[in-house]
Amino acid sequence: MTDTPAPEGSRPVPWPSDDQVSRWTDRYFVKTRLTIERFGDMPVTYAVFMRRPVICAPRLMVDWMQAIAAARGVEFQIQMNYQEGDWIGAGEPIMYITGPFSKLVDLETLYLQKLGPVCVAAYNAFTMCMDLPRVAFLAMDARHCAGTEMAEMMAYAAAVGSQAAQREFGAVGFVGNATDATAHYFGNDRGLGTMPHALIGYAGSTLRAAEMYVEAFPDQPLVVLVDYYGREVTDALAVCRRFPELAEAGRVSVRLDTHGGRFVEGLDPQQSYAVLDRHAPLAIRRYRSDADLRYLTGTGVSAAAIFHMREKLDDAGFPGVRIVASSGFDFFKCKVMAEIGAPIDTIGTGSFLPDRWRESYATADIVDYDGVPSVKVGREFLLRRK
Helix, strand or coil: CCCCCCCCCCCCCCCCCHHHHHHHCCHHHHHHHHHHHHHCCCEEEEEEEECCCEECCCHHHHHHHHHHHHHHCCCCEEEECCCCCCEECCCCCCEEEEEEHHHHHHHHHHHHHCCHHHHHHHHHHHHHHHHCCCCEEEECCHHHCCCHHHHHHHHHHHHHHHHHHHHHHCCCEEEEECCCCCHHHHCCCCCCCCCCHHHHHHHCCHHHHHHHHHHHCCCCCEEEECCCCCCHHHHHHHHHHHCHHHHHCCCEEEEECCCCCCCCCCCCHHHHHHHHHHHCCCHHHHCCCHHHHHHHHCCCCCHHHHHHHHHHHHHCCCCCCEEEEECCCCHHHHHHHHHHCCCCCEEEECCCCCCCHHHHCEEEEEEEECCEECCCCCCHHHCCCC
16 A cells, blocks of 8 residues: 555554544535445545645554555555655645545545644754754653644654654754653653653752652763752752762753743843853844844843853863753744854754644645546646656
């Protein structure tokens, strides 16, 4: 049917299962299926496309179609026009799907759900990795997803976009994600992560939380959140001084996750401009929008905050300590950070999820009825080229 491989660890039972399709698909497709069964079936071919550029990420959709075809005792011929990870232009048919009309018609709602958002998220992840090829990314999208099915879709998307950037630009890309269930997409057995803010609140101090973590997981690197008490620099240095051997070995990372309601410790608007003037003096003169300026010198995890933390770590004798940045790192923010060379080692982000959901809509149109090419007026570009 297709040469797209099924991922190791993928679900053995498709959802929705065949007996649930009629409950979850658009009702007019069910009525159309009943009409076809009454008046006679025929083979048809669907063209599937999107209205914006994307990265091809069809595996979850194709796996589901294969499972439903097997349950219905038929075969769907899926002609992929692009390989997984390829760039696809707006309006270009991603694939053609051929099979009995009565067996295909009620599946459209569901297979489009499994394709469009994934391809957009893969495109976003690809762009972020391409802009920051020397930065490692961690997919932290699960908490932003509408359920476990979406969480799998988004993890797969990040992996596809990352792999495309690795192939084309030698990017580090996404090295892992936050949950065990989808870690296999990144070649891992387990999700990655150290501590949430809640552990620091429980411990009573950032330093004590770090000590607890090292005692509980002595063989793992330490990534410590430093914004809980608003003392990012003070607490970061306290942890480094407590574990100097780990710091020197590059096994300590400081995670900046300061929210947008305040500046990182030691910064204000004037100090933020001063930090950038020392490290990226042309950045302020080149900014293009209010959003760019906020990413450069604003509250939260700005470029100035990252340069500031790097300065303080280096001045204290901890050049081997890494900086993990999180909080709103979508592809716009990543591009700004890339342009000024912000000293980021790792980015934790779920902001590759589609921002405008309507851009994630995939569309399918029949382009062939029983061997006769036909498509609605205005969609002739979908017809197979001879």
